[in-house]
Each structure stands twice: as structure tokens, then as C-alpha cells.
Amino acid sequence: MQAFTKLNGLVAPMDRANVDTDAIIPKQFLKSIKRTGYGPFLFDEWRYEDHGEPGMDCTNRPKRADFVLNKQRYQGAEILLARENFGCGSSREHAPWAILDFGFSCVIAPSFADIFFNNCFKNGILPIVLDDLVMDQLFKACVKHEGYRLDVDLEQQTVTTPGGESFHFEVDTFRKHCLLNGLDDIALTLTQTDVICSYENERRKSASWLF
Amino acid sequence: MKAKTLFDKIWGQHIVKENDDGSVLLYIDRHLVHEVTSPQAFEGLRLAGRKPWRVNASVATPDHNVPTTERDKGITDPVSRTQVETLDSNCEEFGITEFGLDDIRQGVVHVMGPEQGLILPGMTVVCGDSHTSTHGAFGSIAMGIGTSEVEHVLATQCLIQKKPKVMRINVNGARPNGITGKDIALFIIGKVGTAGGTGYALEFAGEAIRSLSMEGRMTLCNMAIEAGARCGMIAVDDVTIDYVNGRPYAPSGEIWEQAEAAWRQLHSDDHANFDKELNFQAKDIVPQVSWGTSPEMELPITESVPDPLDARDEVQREGWSRALQYMGLQAGTPLQDINIDKVFIGSCTNGRIEDFREAAAMVKGKHVAKNVKLALAVPGSGLVKQQAETEGLDTIFREAGFEWREPGCSMCLAMNADRLEPRERCASTSNRNFEGRQGMGGRTHLVSPAMAAAAAIAGHFVDIRDWH
Numbered sequence: 196m197q198a199f200t201k202l203n204g205l206v207a208p209m210d211r212a213n214v215d216t217d218a219i220i221p222k223q224f225l226k227s228i229k230r231t232g233y234g235p236f237l238f239d240e241w242r243y244e245d246h247g248e249p250g251m252d253c254t255n256r257p258k259r260a261d262f263v264l265n266k267q268r269y270q271g272a273e274i275l276l277a278r279e280n281f282g283c284g285s286s287r288e289h290a291p292w293a294i295l296d297f298g299f300s301c302v303i304a305p306s307f308a309d310i311f312f313n314n315c316f317k318n319g320i321l322p323i324v325l326d327d328l329v330m331d332q333l334f335k336a337c338v339k340h341e342g343y344r345l346d347v348d349l350e351q352q353t354v355t356t357p358g359g360e361s362f363h364f365e366v367d368t369f370r371k372h373c374l375l376n377g378l379d380d381i382a383l384t385l386t387q388t389d390v391i392c393s394y395e396n397e398r399r400k401s402a403s404w405l406f
Numbered sequence: 407m408k409a410k411t412l413f414d415k416i417w418g419q420h421i422v423k424e425n426d427d428g429s430v431l432l433y434i435d436r437h438l439v440h441e442v443t444s445p446q447a448f449e450g451l452r453l454a455g456r457k458p459w460r461v462n463a464s465v466a467t468p469d470h471n472v473p474t475t476e477r478d479k480g481i482t483d484p485v486s487r488t489q490v491e492t493l494d495s496n497c498e499e500f501g502i503t504e505f506g507l508d509d510i511r512q513g514v515v516h517v518m519g520p521e522q523g524l525i526l527p528g529m530t531v532v533c534g535d536s537h538t539s540t541h542g543a544f545g546s547i548a549m550g551i552g553t554s555e556v557e558h559v560l561a562t563q564c565l566i567q568k569k570p571k572v573m574r575i576n577v578n579g580a581r582p583n584g585i586t587g588k589d590i591a592l593f594i595i596g597k598v599g600t601a602g603g604t605g606y607a608l609e610f611a612g613e614a615i616r617s618l619s620m621e622g623r624m625t626l627c628n629m630a631i632e633a634g635a636r637c638g639m640i641a642v643d644d645v646t647i648d649y650v651n652g653r654p655y656a657p658s659g660e661i662w663e664q665a666e667a668a669w670r671q672l673h674s675d676d677h678a679n680f681d682k683e684l685n686f687q688a689k690d691i692v693p694q695v696s697w698g699t700s701p702e703m704e705l706p707i708t709e710s711v712p713d714p715l716d717a718r719d720e721v722q723r724e725g726w727s728r729a730l731q732y733m734g735l736q737a738g739t740p741l742q743d744i745n746i747d748k749v750f751i752g753s754c755t756n757g758r759i760e761d762f763r764e765a766a767a768m769v770k771g772k773h774v775a776k777n778v779k780l781a782l783a784v785p786g787s788g789l790v791k792q793q794a795e796t797e798g799l800d801t802i803f804r805e806a807g808f809e810w811r812e813p814g815c816s817m818c819l820a821m822n823a824d825r826l827e828p829r830e831r832c833a834s835t836s837n838r839n840f841e842g843r844q845g846m847g848g849r850t851h852l853v854s855p856a857m858a859a860a861a862a863i864a865g866h867f868v869d870i871r872d873w874h
Contacts, residue, residue: 211728212721213600213700217840222821226471226485228445228492230553240842249485278721280601283634284840285819286536287443288552306601309570309636310536310550317554368427369566381454384562387423387431391459391564394422394433402419404526404657404665405435406462 197319198377202301202347204273207264208337214277215284216311220293224249233289234296238264264297268341276333277304282311291318301347303354305330316370319377321349323364349375409675412641413572413607416547416672420530422564432567435529437559439466439502440515441493442821443534447557448496458500459563465524466497466504469514470821474784474811477507486822500560513787513813516540516754520624521789523653527642527669532559537754537837539630542639543623544646545672547607549637570636571605571681574674576612579688584871586764587622588756588835588854590614591629592694596704597686603635606682609674610640614688620649621760628755629837632701641673695741695867696839696852698729703839704852705741707869713737732841733849734829742867744851748832749774749781749808749862750844751855753818756835757786759793761855765835766799768859768870769806775865781808782824784816808862820845833861 224236226249235253242265244257258265264272275294281304282290291314294302302315303323315322325333336356337343346355349371355361366374373380384391399406410418422431444466451457458464471486473479481487490507497504505511511518516537519525531541531548534556541548555565575598577590595602608630610623618626623640630638640646647666650656657665674680696704697711703726705712714730714737717723730737735744751757751765762783774781783803785791791813794800800810817824818836826832826848835858836843839850853861860870 212725215700215838215840217819217838217843221842221846222819225442225821226483226489228449228489230446240846246846280604280634283600284536284838286534286538286550286552288446288534288554291552306604308601308634309604310552314552314554317552367429367568369425369429379454380566381450381456381558381561384431384558384564384566387562387564390423390431391433391562395460395563398433402528402665402668404661405529406460 196317196377196379199300199319199321199349199374201349202273203344204301205269205271206274206276206337206343206345207269207272208276208334209263210278210334212278213280213283216282216287216290217284219282219290220287221247223247225287225289230292231296233293234298237293237297238262271298273298274301274303274345274347275299276330276337277302279304279306281307283308286310288314288318291315291320295320303333316374319374321347321374323347323354325354325362325364329362409678411572411674411678411680412545412609412639412672413547416528416530417569419528429566429568431564432530433564434532434559435463436524436531437464438515438519438531438533438538439464440470440535441468441489442470443553444496444556445489445492446553447560448500450557451500451560456561458502458560461501462503463563464502464560465519466493466502467512467515467518468493468507470815470819472507472814473822474814474816474824477812510788510792513790514754514757514815516628517757517786517790520544521653521787523650523656526650526656526665527646527672532565536631537628539635539638540624540628540754542627542630542637543620544650545639545642545669547637547639550631570607572609573603573606573682573684574609574611574680576683576685577610577614577688578612578685579614581614581617581688582691584693584856585688585691586854586856587618587625589691589694591626592696592701592704592852593691594686595629595633595701596694598633598684600632600700600702601634603630603633606635608633608635608638610638615640616643619760620645621758624758625755629701632837642669693854693857693870695857697733697735697741698726699732699839699841700725700729701837701839701852703729707741707857707867709741711735711737711739711741742869745777745831745866746833746861747777747779747830748826749778749858750784750817750832750834750836751782751858752784752786752816753836754786755837756855757784757790759790761835762790762794762799765855765859766802768856769808769863770802772806772863774807774862777865778862781862782811782817783808784811785813787813806863817844819843833858833867
């Protein structure tokens with residue numbers, strides 16, 4: 196996994212609540228057996244006028260001019276501002292894969308759906324929760340100032356505006372450690388092999404029907 | 407001894423190790439696998455040279471991509487076919503039991519698992535699918551996970567988890583006639599919202615919940631995820647035990663007796679402490695219909711499409727306006743005046759035998775309305791299909807103008823050929839009414855099987871309590 200430490204990135208605003216994973220990456224793209232290549236199809240139904248299918252060349256597909264990520268000023272954005280309950284719905288990890296493949300490595304919202312939130316950490320994306328009032332402020336600033344960028348520092352757990360205003364965010368110690376170091380948590384769990392085996396041995400005796 | 411919740415009891419039994427930061431290494435008893443969220447996980451195992459930790463903990467079946475017609479011709483879509491074949495070859499390579507396309511046990515993973523007795527009370531159950539919450543109906547902790555965690559479970563039989571908070575939702579009083587697990591689920595989601603359960607495990611309790619069959623309980627727990635919850639669960643009682651008894655993978659003989667004794671303890675203790683508790687009255691629940699593009703956008707069938715002016719804040723007003731536009735609805739239209747184009751009965755939410763019995767009872771001796779272009783009845787598994795056919799339900803559906811299909815996820819998420827065309831409106835027994843869920847531009851209304859069946863006959867939504 197790619198590590199996440201600091202990011203100074205262009206910000207794009209996705210100003211709607213309850214953005215679901217079906218919208219982030221529609222179902223037809225879930226047929227792929229790979230982890231990469233989803234970026235061109237991120238928000239496919241909102242982004243393009245036509246119906247997208249896996250394997251399509253998207254360079255000449257008709258784009259919806261009013262969709263935020265199609266606007267010239269947000270090209271190259273690396274930080275996505277979102278509203279409440281972002282990533283609700285299905286558990287598809289294709290959603291964070293598509294977000295990452297598109298170029299975002301940080302999503303900031305007042306709340307996230309649990310599974311999506313968890314999936315982000317497994318893929319080098321930092322999901323940050325900031326409260327509604329701060330979100331309103333960031334949305335306004337982002338829309339008002341073309342080229343609006345934010346500084347994100349995972350070690351310090353801060354989001355800093357161009358004006359120098361800094362907001363603290365919470366993150367689990369273990370998730371932070373994995374993200375800062377780009378660690379594969381399977382390898383970490385496998386260092387606990389003895390403990391897992393002894394748990395299993397006990398359970399085989401007390402609840403044999405589970406094995 | 408401290409009074410414990412059902413959740414706390416099962417959680418406690420599965421802690422392998424407590425970490426310093428408050429997370430735990432949680433042991434996973436059962437892992438269900440399907441073709442969409444597993445290929446990258448198996449590939450990860452291969453690249454790292456790892457093997458499944460406990461191969462008999464995982465059981466697989468293809469469901470999302472499979473065709474529901476002409477099974478003997480195989481899968482014509484090459485991309486779907488590759489994904490299903492990849493599941494076959496991965497299961498073969500790693501030694502995982504799979505009920506493939508030619509097996510009568512094949513079906514929607516959340517229908518197949520319980521039907522086979524693979525889901526037992528007190529288990530921790532995971533699957534790379536959000537609707538894994540279904541299995542909490544057995545008094546288990548059942549959670550949807552992403553592909554990285556699928557790989558983690560395959561490799562270690564564990565997950566690193568933070569304990570969620572626990573919320574009990576009581577639905578008190580007798581369940582009125584015509585009110586199903588689906589109506590209760592939609593009602594609760596309408597009240598708490600799609601993020602109302604975020605960070606929580608939900609326990610459903612109360613007289614109305616206890617009166618549900620296992621099918622009804624599975625429908626309710628299935629939709630716990632639509633309330634944003636990590637999982638939904640219901641205490642074990644005779645209904646649970648009777649359902650599990652005699653299933654192929656359930657224990658038998660002396661071990662059954664030991665298991666049953668342990669399972670009888672799987673309920674929240676009196677005076678157990680919940681982080682949150684909500685109370686609803688069953689008598690307040692009438693058949694529900696969703697009107698918008700989020701499962702929380704739902705109302706009793708007796709109501710009309712809401713007006714965005716009545717929304718609680720600007721964000722909700724914006725959401726409602728967008729939903730009305732997408733759904734092609736006018737504020738103030740009675741829900742019973744909404745005409746439909748297609749009907750879908752099936753899915754992990756409502757693809758079980760009881761669902762087809764209830765739907766068949768509505769359509770028996772009648773015919774779908776002229777404006778209904780397609781009415782699909784898609785059994786949740788080969789065994790549900792077989793049982794329904796034994797009872798003659800397939801004939802009832804066919805004579806009423808329904809198509810009786812092969813098992814799979816079908817038009818719940820339209821990964822196969824079963825889908826809505828732009829602007830088509832569907833009465834659906836599935837779980838999500840998101841934009842594009844059943845096909846690009848398609849308009850989904852979530853309802854119970856009986857409500858979907860009645861809508862097929864009437865051509866529009868009806869209140870099944872006073873409909874003949």
C-alpha cells in the first residue's frame with residue numbers, strides 16, 4: 196500500500212449528501228478482476244452523457260458540463276470535499292480504488308459510511324471527518340477561490356487552509372501507523388499466528404460445532 | 407456478573423487479542439464468498455504466497471453476475487463470464503467449497519448460506535458484500551467487508567476491528583396484518599435515516615420482531631446496512647433453533663445438544679446497558695413504499711410524495727428536489743397514483759420461499775396490468791426455486807404473466823441482463839433505490855413482496871390491506 200504522510204493538494208467540492216458507492220462506481224465496472232483502471236469511470240453516470248461500459252476509451256465520451264469534476268478549475272484535484280454519509284451503500288472496494296485511481300488521496304466530510312471509511316485506509320486514502328461548520332467554511336472557500344488548496348498533515352492530524360487556519364482531526368492510532376508507513380496489515384496479523392492458533396484450540400474444545 | 411447485550415456476548419467470545427489502541431483481533435467463524443469482491447483478494451494471496459488459514463470456514467457461490475435465463479447456454483457476457491470462471495478457478499486452486507452455476511444449491515450468497523445451515527447462532531460471519539448483515543437474524547455478528555478484508559480473513563481468519571456502539575430498536579406490540587419484515591425495515595430506516603445506525607450494531611427486539619419468521623428476520627437484518635449500521639441482529643429463540651435444525655451444515659446428535667444449550671444463552675440480559683435505545687409501536691406501521699433515491703426516502707402507502715419545502719434543512723431540501731427530479735415525481739401525488747412499468751420480486755432481501763408464497767397469494771388467478779412491461783420473479787437460490795415449484799408457485803406466477811427465472815441477484819443491482827431502461831419505474835423487493843441502481847436512469851420503489859405483486863396486478867401501488 197502507498198503511504199500517506201503529507202499532502203498539499205487542489206480541492207474539489209462534491210456538494211451533496213449521501214453519495215453512495217453505486218454513484219461512485221456503477222455496477223458494470225465491478226466485473227473487472229483487477230484493482231486498477233477504475234479512475235476514468237469514477238462517478239460515471241454523473242460525469243458522462245452516455246452509458247459507460249468496462250473497457251471503453253473515455254477520452255471522447257460526451258461529458259456533462261455541469262458536473263463538478265468536469266470543470267477545468269478542478270482538473271488535477273487530489274482532495275475531495277464531501278457531505279454527510281459519504282460512501283454509503285455497498286461494500287465494494289472498487290469505490291476507493293476508483294477514487295484513488297482518479298487522483299484523490301484524501302476525502303474530507305462531516306461523516307462517512309463505516310465500510311467505505313474502513314476501505315479507504317486499506318488503500319492509502321485518508322478519510323478525514325471535520326464538523327459541519329468547518330465543512331461549510333471549506334466548501335465556500337473552495338468555490339470562491341479558484342485553485343484553492345489545502346495542506347493535510349497526517350502525522351500532526353491537521354488540515355490547514357491557505358490563510359493558515361488549522362483544523363485538528365481524529366484518526367485511530369493503528370490506522371494512522373499503517374497509513375504513515377504504507378503497511379500491509381495482513382503481515383502484521385500474521386505475526387500473531389501463535390495467539391490465533393491457541394484461540395482456535397480453545398474454541399475447538401468449547402464450541403466444536405464451529406469447526 | 408455484569409448484564410451483557412447479545413452483541414457483547416458474541417463479541418467477547420471472538421476476541422483473539424486486545425490491542426493497545428482499543429481495537430481487537432476478532433476471530434471469524436464463517437466467510438461467504440462471491441465472484442465480484444473476491445478476485446483481487448485471491449490474487450493478493452497468490453502474490454504474497456499465502457494460503458487460506460482455515461479453508462472450510464469459507465464457502466462460495468456466484469450470484470451477482472449470473473444470467474437468470476437459459477442457464478444451459480452459460481454466460482454470454484464475456485466480462486461476467488471471466489469473473490465467474492475466476493471464482494471457479496480460485497476456489498479450485500485454494501480448495502474452497504463452491505456451489506457453482508450447475509449446482510442446485512447455487513444462489514444469492516445470503517440466501518444460500520442460511521439455507522445450508524452454514525450460518526449458526528453465535529457466529530461471526532463476514533462476506534465481501536454489505537448485505538451480510540442479513541445473518542444477524544440468527545443471533546450472530548454478521549458484517550459486510552471490503553476486498554482487502556476478504557483477503558485478510560482468508561489469510562488470517564481474523565479481522566482487526568473496533569467495537570461498535572450498540573443500539574436496541576424495540577418494535578412493541580402485535581404486528582398488524584400485512585406488515586412484513588420489509589415494512590418494518592423501511593419504517594425504521596425512514597425514522598432513523600440512512601446514517602442513523604452509523605457506528606452502531608443494531609439489535610432488533612420487541613413483540614413484533616419476535617413474531618417474524620426467520621425469513622422476515624433476515625429481511626429486516628438485511629436492511630440494517632441501509633440504516634448505516636455495522637450489523638443488525640436478533641436474539642435466538644425457538645424460531646431460530648427450529649430453522650437451523652436439520653440443515654446440511656448444522657451440527658447433529660450430541661454436538662447439536664451442546665450447541666443448542668449454548669445458543670439458548672444468546673439474548674441480551676435483563677438490565678443490559680445499551681448505548682442507545684429506540685422504541686416504536688407496531689400498530690403505527692402500515693405498508694411502506696420508497697419514493698426517492700435513498701432508502702430513507704420512504705413513506706406509508708397512504709401518504710403522498712413529499713414537498714421539498716417541508717424538508718428539515720437545506721441539504722435535505724436539495725436531496726429531495728434532486729430525488730423528485732430523478733424519479734419524475736411531483737410533490738403531492740398520492741403514492742397509490744404512481745404507475746409502474748416493471749416489477750422485480752427477489753434478491754437477498756426478499757428472495758426466500760416465504761416471500762414467493764406471499765407474492766403468489768396476491769397474484770393467484772389474476773393477471774399483470776397492461777402497462778406493466780415486465781414482471782420478474784427470481785428465486786434466491788436453486789433450492790428456493792425447487793421448493794416453490796413443488797408448491798406450484800411457478801405456475802401461479804406464470805399464469806399471472808410473470809416470468810419465472812433462474813436464481814441470482816438479477817435486477818437488484820442489474821449486473822446481468824435484467825435491468826431497467828432510462829425512466830422506467832419499478833416496484834422492487836430489493837434493498838436500494840439509489841440512482842442507476844437497477845439500470846442507468848431507472849426509477850426504483852422499494853416495497854414488500856406482497857406490495858410488489860399487488861402493484862403488478864393493479865399497474866400502480868395499492869394498499870394491500872384493503873385491496874382485492
